Amino acid sequence: MEVSKPSKAKFIASGIIPFAFVIVLVAYIFGPGSYLLDFGVPLPEITIEKVDFMDSEIRVTVRNTGPIPVEVVIADVNDRIQPAAIEPDRFLERFEVAVVRIPFNWNVAEPYTIGLTIEDGTRFEKEIEAAAPALEPSLELAGFFAIIGTYVGIIPVMIGLLWLPFIKRLKKNKYHFFLALTAGLLLFLGIDSVEEALEVYKENLSQSFNGVLLVATVIVVTFLGLYYVTEKLVKRAESSRIAKPVAVALMIAIGIGLHNFGEGLAIGAAVGIGSIAFSTFLIVGFALHNTTEGIAIAAPMSRGKTMMRKALIGKLAGLGMIAGAPAIFGAWVGGFVYSPFATVVFLSIGAGAIFQVVITVLRWIREEGDKNLSSAAVASGIAVGMLIMYLTSILV
């Protein structure tokens, strides 16, 4: 029997043929088979994603989130019809966005309902609890956000890092407790980010975005991406002069940095919508909360090879910046160019990063310890970590 080596052409064809069938399948349903889908009535839908209060003008960002094109024909404020302009034009294809500009002398801190009516007479609305002037990007404001971001992100993380000498002198068992505590803190932050992402989605985005799946997908992709990068980094650490503990601490710092970006978004957005009182609590809460993040970074670092004091301080400061500084960028983005979709994506990235870090820490404990995770120190550490986070989160 002759066994012929399959030719390259055959190989490629075998990969392409199923694709060709998929194309035929799709073409059929759009072409001759379209009657198959001719059931039911597609209902138009638009979603008001954002309302900005400018000088004597209300600016509404609207997206067609339904299955069919729509036409925006009437704008109203508090259910009273108002002349308006719509840019680029009133015809919205699926997922297309337009900005409706309504000239209106609104009053600060008063509630408003913005309504848009489409060509079949259906009216969609969004309630704004309290009108506040939209933030105009300025150097002054950018500086303000930078200070807030430093206060919330960098300083608390640095304070947390000051626990390093203390942790360093702990016995193995107690040290494991602190590592587990870190895992608990991070686990809490991850869940917190997921909740926040889902909340933003529910309040501002249409169902057609499949928000829950969007969050899940971004988390998994981020998780796997970082998992891959961490493996590489730790492997390289073993062969180079970067100590493994530093590599782990770096991963933790990156994860926390992504998370703090999300926190910065929340603060920027809170200032942006004018709830100053709310953002004061947010700022104090995040500051206390983030002190614990410093511990998370300090814990693995404490088992590094003894380094020069200067080098150690430099590394710690660098890690603190990586973890804390994104809060500043987050505040800028949240305050100036708030986009609900981008926020959901960023928060999900943060969650994915943190879950990955939790895994890294747990593996670290396992390797450090006696290849098990079931010690009292580990269990109580995780539990206490989550409890601390829960209690400080009440302040937010």
Next chain:
Amino acid sequence: MIVSISVIVTLSVFYFVFPEGISAQQEEKTFVTMEGAVITTSGEVIDPVLTTATVDFDPDKFLREFNYGRVSQLEDGTTVREFTIIAEDTKVMEISPGVFFNAWTYNGTVPGPTIRVTEGDLLRVKFINNGEKPHTIHFHGIHPAEMDGVFEIVGQGGEFTYEFIAAPAGIHLYHCHVMPVEEHIARGLYGVFIVDPKESRPPADEMVMVLNGFDTDFDTENNSYAANSVPFYYLNNPIQINKNELVRVYVMNILEFDQINNLHMHGNLFDYYPTGTYRVPSAYTDMITFSQGDRGIMEFVYQYPGKYLIHAHKVEFSEKGWVGAFLVKDNPDQESQTGVEYGSKQTIKG
């Protein structure tokens, strides 16, 4: 491979996040609001308040259009007035600029045609139901029970002839009375039924205003309000009348969902005759409040030329369309003041 996938993913994310930044700039347009604010836009102006747009219904034509029917006489000298009214419920009409709604109509319009007869005439209305749902015509006024249009439901493709002696003199209404009546009325099956007294009213510039609205998203709240269906229409196309000339407005409120409606006229007061049945006015006022089905006759003369608003003093309604204006002209031709045939005033287009 990985690079190209990540580029595609990044681009698609950017498309979702900043799609408005991608579209090209168009030429600038400017519009001025009622408050005097000037808005410059590269997009489109959507302004049902201050722009004139034509829709599938002409409020100018309706305003002064009276239908007297096909006239014949019985042997005993009674005048017979015959009308044909066709109900439809499947067409989608533009009822406000840009808003398309499945209105239910008598003879293709909301309100249906204004039927005008004289007290004592024999009214014969051939009703044809070309809709998919059952409909009737229920007239207000005095008539035998079987002509009341309530129990004699006319199904799809069916016909019925309503026949009775018109009485009493006044302004009445007709509307569909099939359950759910609220829906049949709110969708547009109504019209004005005027019975003139045998001894005619003084000559005047006569017009009909039906106060109505549309619930276009079916949440039992009206989305637009108007006199004669089209929101803000008479604000942009003021009703032209002459100084020192008697004006008579047959006004009827058929608004559903809201408990009341009202009317306020600027710069003048009017004599008001509820239901138009008595020849003595009940009030000299600038304000009337209506419940559903309330109607009456307003009579007034403007002394000063200029533009005067007429609108719901329930301002919510006026800000959603029930606002219009009279343009009182200073220099009318003298003939129109003396030689007006009663009820024959034609539309003056400006």
